[in-house]
Amino acid sequence: MIGYSDSGKDAGRMAAAWALFETQEKIVQIAVDSGVRMVLFHGRGGTVGRGGGPTHMAIRRRATAAAWPPPCPPGTINGRLRVTIQGETIEQQFGEKEVAFRTLDLYTSAVLEAGLDPPSAPKREWREMMDSLGRVSCELYRSYVFQRPEFVEYFNLATPAQELGRLNIGSRPASRKVTKGVEGLRAIPWVxxxxxxxxxxxxxLGIGDALSAAIDEGKLDTLQDMYDNWPFFKVRMLGSVTV
Structure with a gap:
């Protein structure tokens, strides 16, 4: 199962998206080497931070601000796809018969198109750039979220996190353990x-600093090439500037 919520909470969106992309590639290769037919399970919620976004766009790698999960790596669909629809979007996608059929149409057409027109693997220099962007953005993200004691106080005062935790609307507690930090907080109330x-x-958080560092190193041409020719990267950029 590909977990978008927890990975984003732990490392920030840029680093998490790239780590999930590479992990899926490795899983695909292991399955091929072992002669196993693999089906990845995408945990999709309603909001962007929880794996939400238009289904067809997400699967077909169309670079729009709302496309999420990130465009899938080559070889990860192969005619099969499994997803979970979180509670807050079940009614929206399956609440009426006509809407349910429309939702299933979108999944089916996207999976078929992905098989007929599979994505190409990213260039080596794109991978190196994503390694750098992921590292820089993750370090800055964690320096705020996990390494600054005052951040926890700000989070509790600026958001209704405590109130959400007291609402009896979830199937699980808001936190996995009693803690004053965000480490034990589940990704759903966090988002x-x-x-x-x-x-x-x-x-x-962290993405702007990572891009600025790359530009300062003279890598603007590489970033522009990635934006123009790699839907995975374009989706990241559009989603970050429009939310």
């Missing part, structure tokens, strides 16, 4: 709390 403020900090 929901920021969504209520419209700040959406988990979506963009």
């Amino acid at each position: 929901f709390a920021w969504t209520q403020t419209r700040l959406n900090l988990p979506v963009w």
